[in-house]
Amino acid sequence: MKQAMQKVAFVTGAARGIGLATAKRFLADGWRVALLDVDNETLTRSHGALAAPETTLALHCDVADADAVTAAVATVAERFDRVDALVNNAGIAIFKPILQTTLADWSRTLAVNLTGPFICTQAVAPLMREQGGGSVVNITSISSLRASTLRVAYGTSKAGLAHLTKQQAVEFAALGIRVNAVAPGPVDTAMAKAVHTPEIRADYHDTIPLNRYGLEAELAEVVFFLCSERASYITGQMLSVDGGFEATGIGLPTMRAEGKNG
Numbered sequence: 072m073k074q075a076m077q078k079v080a081f082v083t084g085a086a087r088g089i090g091l092a093t094a095k096r097f098l099a100d101g102w103r104v105a106l107l108d109v110d111n112e113t114l115t116r117s118h119g120a121l122a123a124p125e126t127t128l129a130l131h132c133d134v135a136d137a138d139a140v141t142a143a144v145a146t147v148a149e150r151f152d153r154v155d156a157l158v159n160n161a162g163i164a165i166f167k168p169i170l171q172t173t174l175a176d177w178s179r180t181l182a183v184n185l186t187g188p189f190i191c192t193q194a195v196a197p198l199m200r201e202q203g204g205g206s207v208v209n210i211t212s213i214s215s216l217r218a219s220t221l222r223v224a225y226g227t228s229k230a231g232l233a234h235l236t237k238q239q240a241v242e243f244a245a246l247g248i249r250v251n252a253v254a255p256g257p258v259d260t261a262m263a264k265a266v267h268t269p270e271i272r273a274d275y276h277d278t279i280p281l282n283r284y285g286l287e288a289e290l291a292e293v294v295f296f297l298c299s300e301r302a303s304y305i306t307g308q309m310l311s312v313d314g315g316f317e318a319t320g321i322g323l324p325t326m327r328a329e330g331k332n333g
Contacts, residue, residue, distance in 0.1 A: 086108035086117050089255065115129060159210060206299075236251065
């Protein structure tokens with residue numbers, strides 16, 4: 072495939088986890104990929120491991136820095152000449168009780184999780200417009216739909232991102248740009264493995280009908296689908312990829328037991 076015909080994906084927060092899995096999924100289908108992350112050391116290591124210098128580009132950047140994002144998008148345009156898909160995956164989580172959450176915690180979380188996708192989409196949309204359209208996928212969270220403890224800044228930022236997705240979808244449709252969101256439930260990322268104790272994991276399993284955490288590759292498949300032509304009539308939607316977590320009420324462990332005994 073000639074490079075001029077190869078599609079290009081721009082993935083933020085791509086040094087690890089869902090972002091890196093998504094970058095790999097695009098590469099597997101022959102796309103070129105720009106990987107952006109604020110963690111330069113991990114980004115450099117992950118980019119090197121991909122061993123695809125002709126079809127990948129690593130960009131050290133903070134998505135909350137508008138000037139840096141503008142420069143990064145210009146670099147992608149110069150290198151690849153187009154952007155067909157933007158995946159706003161970069162995000163942070165600060166888990167504290169409300170009364171211990173500082174203004175700095177709140178401001179930084181919203182800056183990265185909500186303002187970051189706004190900045191990145193504003194920077195990429197004109198390029199998509201020039202080429203006739205494209206697709207944006209915002210990575211929200213099940214925390215945008217369900218409140219929980221310790222997530223006042225994180226959950227609020229992701230709820231805002233869910234609504235931003237709809238605003239963007241409505242206005243960008245005229246430019247041929249589709250905008251959707253993916254809301255991951257518990258996912259077996261390195262961070263989850265590090266901070267979720269066996270007790271926390273058991274609690275999650277008790278509320279997930281599929282009775283397990285999701286995999287990074289499973290999230291990547293959904294993101295890729297929404298960016299593909301197979302999703303050409305889908306925009307303004309948020310898809311929960313959560314094993315049924317958001318749909319569940321109380322008493323799931325008891326109902327499972329009754330089902331086995333019935």
